[in-house]
Amino acid sequence: MAFAQRLGSTATIVEERLKALLTECGSKADERFAAAMRHAVLVGGKRFRPFLVIESAALFGLEARNVIDAASAVECIHCYSLVHDDLPCMDDDDLRRGHPTLHKAYDEWTAILAGDALLTLAFEILSRPTTHEDAAVRSELTQAVAAAAGAGGMVLGQILDLEAEKHPKAGSPAIEDIQRIQALKTGSLIACACEVGAILGRASPEDRAALSLYGQHLGLAFQIADDLLDAEGDAETLGKETGKDAALGKATIVSALGIARARHALHEAERKATEELRAFGTRAKVLVEAAQFAARRAH
């Protein structure tokens, strides 16, 4: 199966599962709020992180249906982070995946609380016996996801990004600082998705570390491609505003390196990601393609 097709059909099954999980969760909530949570999760999205969970777990012989709840939990974390990042006091975005952002479609308090509920739901899912029969695995999943999402990971990335934007230091930010922010903000959860697959697959520490590194390089490639698309793409194809980073004076790898060197860094990240997969041989074909996909959508 061609990669894009595989990604698309995984997205379909992940969305089915997310819909079911949100319906179950929403049955306890009130209708308006349940609809807001569905908007946050179900409106668009490539489901790239759940795809990485599923394909990483597949390296260890696991089938998608046995890891889909953990994959969905990771996507809930991703969606919560988008909802909060879009808020007026943060990135102030009106459009996401071609649709109004949650605080535009509803209001700020609903958006903040829907994000909170999704973050909480992710951990509820990870701790359920239906997610994995072994409590030690569930506990390890929770620990890995919390570490990647929290004050030492994704949230820290968002904090550093906003600090650089709102309290800029004199001079342009160093490329190392920008890369660190990107690694935390985008890379943490992408690397974590690959690690979740490894944990579910009871991978050796070496394989788990390799998948985590693969995810970190992949995350960097993903982010540079995103920045290139923002600098060069058009809003209609992307379904979100473009040229926004430049308009905000936001430091990105593209603004720091220029387009040509950013493209080089993108290729390097793709190469390093692929290198980490060497030990898995041809079994890792889909993950190799995922790195190509992440990097080459900016071409």
Place this chain on the structure above:
Amino acid sequence: MAFAQRLGSTATIVEERLKALLTECGSKADERFAAAMRHAVLVGGKRFRPFLVIESAALFGLEARNVIDAASAVECIHCYSLVHDDLPCMDDDDLRRGHPTLHKAYDEWTAILAGDALLTLAFEILSRPTTHEDAAVRSELTQAVAAAAGAGGMVLGQILDLEAEKHPKAGSPAIEDIQRIQALKTGSLIACACEVGAILGRASPEDRAALSLYGQHLGLAFQIADDLLDAEGDAETLGKETGKDAALGKATIVSALGIARARHALHEAERKATEELRAFGTRAKVLVEAAQFAARRAH
């Protein structure tokens, strides 16, 4: 030891542990953000929920030092909820525990992200082997706390509370609706704290259910007392603004029932809470006193 003294000395050891947990967490974060997280957690607070975890676990022979991490995790959830509830788009509070609320001391985006980080940290703590050696217990803790905190629990309570305030229906809200909101908003996490103690103590399903019901009645007593204090207390003693519910036209049990009947409901809640403890006999002395404490601070 007198109850107030016991509560105070537990607060001291809980704060020590929270300080250590936040220092460890903050070592991965940046200094400004780490300070914001400390502000959210360490400035004031009775530590009533960790106290309930510790005293519920004590019923099953557990020592405070063996359950303090789980107790601290529950307090992190409580503190995150206060930070988000205080935001301008929600309750818009400037003062909390006699100090500026987090978005006043810092700014909105820092407050939202500090809340997110604390919620995430709670689950990271709950999933660590140092919190409990048995992964099945850790997984059960995570599940119970997530269910109590999320879209079917505390977050739902906040949603319903804000919906009633921002999109009021014609006529005064029914007392049943107000009680449901309070039960979710305050009761869920208080009941959960007692359940966490039961889970750590590997309680029988009956004992766990009794402690959860105790916590629900206690939560109601706590909330009615809070509303009475808001209606009658003065800001200086309380360290937060008073008369705010009335000024906002917020429906509370006190506004719906009047002061005299609210006092009666408070006594009923205290009595029912105590009744749930009967099976534990004199072992539950401290929890009986906790119900008295929750109810009688409004006298």
